[in-house]
Amino acid sequence: MSLNTFGHLFRVTTWGESHGPALGATVDGCPPGVPITAEDLQVWLDKRKPGQNKFTTQRREADEVEILSGVFEGVSTGTPIQLMIRNTDQRSKDYGDIAEKFRPGHADITYWQKYGVRDYRGGGRSSARETAARVAAGGVARAALAVLAPELRITGYMVQMGEKHIDRARFDWGQIGRNPFWVPDAGAVEDWADYLDGLRKAGSSVGAMIEVTAQGAPAGLGAPVYGKLDTDLGAAMLSINAVKGVEIGEGMAAAMLTGEANADEISMGPDGPEFSSNHAGGILGGISTGQDIVVRFAVKPTSSILTPRKTIRRDGTEAEIITKGRHDPCVGIRAVPVGEAMMACVLLDHLLLHRGQVGEGLRGKIG
Amino acid sequence: MSLNTFGHLFRVTTWGESHGPALGATVDGCPPGVPITAEDLQVWLDKRKPGQNKFTTQRREADEVEILSGVFEGVSTGTPIQLMIRNTDQRSKDYGDIAEKFRPGHADITYWQKYGVRDYRGGGRSSARETAARVAAGGVARAALAVLAPELRITGYMVQMGEKHIDRARFDWGQIGRNPFWVPDAGAVEDWADYLDGLRKAGSSVGAMIEVTAQGAPAGLGAPVYGKLDTDLGAAMLSINAVKGVEIGEGMAAAMLTGEANADEISMGPDGPEFSSNHAGGILGGISTGQDIVVRFAVKPTSSILTPRKTIRRDGTEAEIITKGRHDPCVGIRAVPVGEAMMACVLLDHLLLHRGQVGEGLRGKIG
């Protein structure tokens, strides 16, 4: 991973600022011959698009993606794919105050400490708007996976928002797309809506936990030590704005378990090895087992709130700040399609690596 | 990050198997002129060395490191430093059973599924012995940091082992080196010892949570999007054997907080900005704030236990397995110096990147 590029063979470099003319992604390493259209990508962007309901920022962005290169007559050519999304609703006047003051919890102060210059308009490069470019790139990854691993299904959903948790006993894949929270638990929706509406009206915000599951991923993806599949998935999720933790399978709770409780016993099924449980989250020693790959990440509450917070100005004088712009009361909602996009990018990347590095016909067969 | 290499400018490639002739690390990018001796590195290796008390594996390894290149007349030359540790206690007979059977929770089955060949002796490449090479490389990073950032102090410690947590109210930096668990809480030691001894005698194992803190790190380390300091720290920790989750600052608990609770308010102190709290773990927008950098990671329980577990053989037939070798009842103990080593490598790497990429005299000054 380079500083602004993600991936080994399938490489994504995002670029652009919240209030610049455009943002986008340079996508390198998509195999040739993959059918891709702007419309295909738009489906995923629309999932992340702001302003769709009262629980996301009221900024109006069409988030229309243009494919500038790398696709010819509807299929990828194997050369770099440039994806561009124009910024259309840049109400810069909303952000005037932050040119001088550093918003607590935001990157304002660190960009200044590091670079001595920063694009303060809407957070500039540190804005969550950057994730639109990831979703577009993830759409390219999904298109390639549809050809190379058609049985793979990647689904993200919220499992926690502030004090509210889903009830795993009521888990229903079919519910996920039917509510504004991407929650797999129909019983939770009304309660969560009331809770978040209260926070929203109070000008507050709240954190969230997202889970992304990949079903149907082949065994054998990942590399033993530094290119572990969980390492790359973890890096992918931690690179998303506001993410403060990531876990695979049992995750942080593994610290509490005994070896007996944590072991996923193995038996032989009709189609190959089967496991009695999935504490490992589908990854052993950095390599996929063929089980569901399960990743969770925590998104901190939006730092932009209406309650005044103490801060300093660039000149060192102290001040208070209220962040009045258009913000998400729970930025975790829109992190769901971003987490899916990162999962798609990582799995495609490791699928390509595996194809390249392991000889055909050499792969171990069991039984 | 390449598949077997970690870092951008300070790059570490480890190599070697548990029962091969040797293992080691190729360390590229250490600045020239840094005083380094094998004795300096040995100090860190001795912290991780097995067989030091009854709570770690009884395998006897001197873990003596040899410097084969890159150091001349006691200082680094700027060229690759090769570190080699010979394996001396390779009692292969202990491991005969696992040539055919896949141990649940271990990488046996995934290496086979991926590569169709595996070095089954002691887990081969997937053995935690690999981490000895990381600790040696971390020693080189520490030596360079001692020159470039002399005020920096990196300390790892356990905060949880199975059901046992430290009491943060009794946190004492001075206790960490005085007990076999690297616990910063004198009151916990006896209780934890009894608990782990019981598990050890039962042939069981247990998970753990490690925290690594860097005090005195400069502000401005890290890069905005994919090369975030937290991304690289997270990847570093997730690349360690048996780690299933990682978090920065408030971490997974950030999902439960409101924006008001999570904000680290800023004021102006005599030496620059000060923060009222450190929910962010010292990193905002991927860049260090100058506060303590705080990372935690969860280590799953050792999968090698005496209780029989169900598994399959390479030929697909079903079997039971008891792992009889010499194992750590809580591998998290020895993960403490490994976590420190990874922190050292990441901070040195980003320090070098910052020196290279940001113009001298351009860095933002506040006040």
Place this chain on the structure above:
Amino acid sequence: MSLNTFGHLFRVTTWGESHGPALGATVDGCPPGVPITAEDLQVWLDKRKPGQNKFTTQRREADEVEILSGVFEGVSTGTPIQLMIRNTDQRSKDYGDIAEKFRPGHADITYWQKYGVRDYRGGGRSSARETAARVAAGGVARAALAVLAPELRITGYMVQMGEKHIDRARFDWGQIGRNPFWVPDAGAVEDWADYLDGLRKAGSSVGAMIEVTAQGAPAGLGAPVYGKLDTDLGAAMLSINAVKGVEIGEGMAAAMLTGEANADEISMGPDGPEFSSNHAGGILGGISTGQDIVVRFAVKPTSSILTPRKTIRRDGTEAEIITKGRHDPCVGIRAVPVGEAMMACVLLDHLLLHRGQVGEGLRGKIG
């Protein structure tokens, strides 16, 4: 170097096809605080722009560059800089014949053999139009070098075109910008013009040799083995379309010399070491000496000519082809600013690497 990215810390990824909507460069790693405007970059693009005289292709392209990100209020922010150049004169009808036939000497057949799909319009990705994006990126490198190494001067010029060579005895830096061939020899211009005009009228083409010299580069740039300054310069030039060879200093002629003839003897001057000659081209053991850095590369003749050549169609049937489009009789002319741009990118990259990897105050002083 990744497959579509050039550089270590200063990283350039170009994208776009000859007849797509746009092409450009994603420039990562420019230090913050560097003054950059589109006008600054346009100066370099205008040097490479087609259609300026009868010796270059008559395709009319404004080659106007837009800066889409990474620059705020006229200075770089340290985040990725996206440069876009719209294609405006895409007369696709000129190229209809080549959808089916592979032009000898062009990449038509190999793109098809590799990818099974190709954008045949004007050569698609393999068109020399890609080099416009390099020149824009080189402009960013020049802007950063103007801040970090203000004494550095990079100049490219032709030293050979077909049978014609410059007379080194008449070498005059001042002549280079005053003729359509970038020739440092006023006495050559008329003769070369007649020669090329003859070839042009005959629908033929001819090769060329370009030399790029960097004056005022500091000593100490480059790395010992694989990241040698000459390795990276060589790779930079060989990555330009139609380049078939590259040499440093004495170059291929070094094969003919004895050790006595080739040695650049050293003496001590008022400002440091001085050399009696520069057979080494300013680089010893991969590291710059402080002398002029001298690189030459050969550009093959444009493969698009009016004389019919034998070829095959995609279906394997044999055919003849005449390439009628708008082409450069000597593509080497426009390779001059491209070579300069690549030199700028490589020197900035190694300057940043040197700053990052070598401790301040540690660098060797002589005398």
Place this chain on the structure above:
Amino acid sequence: MSLNTFGHLFRVTTWGESHGPALGATVDGCPPGVPITAEDLQVWLDKRKPGQNKFTTQRREADEVEILSGVFEGVSTGTPIQLMIRNTDQRSKDYGDIAEKFRPGHADITYWQKYGVRDYRGGGRSSARETAARVAAGGVARAALAVLAPELRITGYMVQMGEKHIDRARFDWGQIGRNPFWVPDAGAVEDWADYLDGLRKAGSSVGAMIEVTAQGAPAGLGAPVYGKLDTDLGAAMLSINAVKGVEIGEGMAAAMLTGEANADEISMGPDGPEFSSNHAGGILGGISTGQDIVVRFAVKPTSSILTPRKTIRRDGTEAEIITKGRHDPCVGIRAVPVGEAMMACVLLDHLLLHRGQVGEGLRGKIG
């Protein structure tokens, strides 16, 4: 390419100094299941080994390679392969003079200028002894190619030594291994031997030109722009000590040709496309055509000669130096197996990349 690592998926990092305890190569990315033994690698090392006849340095090195990791029961496991060669004949007393004086034409002065510290014993890291590690790594590449591309044959040979050229009309593949110069021209051997013997006795040295040809390489290897096959081959050769130029196919001479002369016309043969000539050296647009891949590189004369040359000491005072050690009168001879090794590494790397990045069954078929 990192600074001390070569390759994309098949990655070689060499390490070690001329007079340190050992040197070697960390080889990452070899596919699993490849039969490899130390004996196989030794064959290639013996080709490069010094002291075999009067035309190479009289330093006596067994150059015995040990495989420390990554190979189990005679086959590669897919994990990093560590190759180590111990230095046995380190007569440091030969080199005492150069601790203070910088040898003209050597890297002594630039290492000092860059790093402020250098291992002066035998040139330290800049010694051509480093190439032994490349040859060992190339042996691994050859072993993998024997499995993945069994029809591929890589052969290096000298085509020029000082004033002496081979006669292409007498080119005979069978002669190459039968003379000390790896010359494919039986008629040249005696003349070249007399010529070089004269130079050797005079304490002089001479440059050389090496050609490396790969027969039977598949079409489709390489990537369009920065990862061109010729770019990577060029970088590979330019990274070898003392190489000052590299060319593909027609090479530097392409500058003299017209488009008509340079075109390799295409016809349809029984097994696919055929070409009337090979000016392109087997590569078009960075991608292999299926023809022979032909690379040439120039090696400068050994800078260590008996004639006194002017130089300076570290303290800036002027001096004369005679390099008395054991040296090669034509270091180009031993560059032949090194060039072969680099060709093998590059071709394997691009073969793996092609497998990973291009969909099976998607590759273009002609006819």
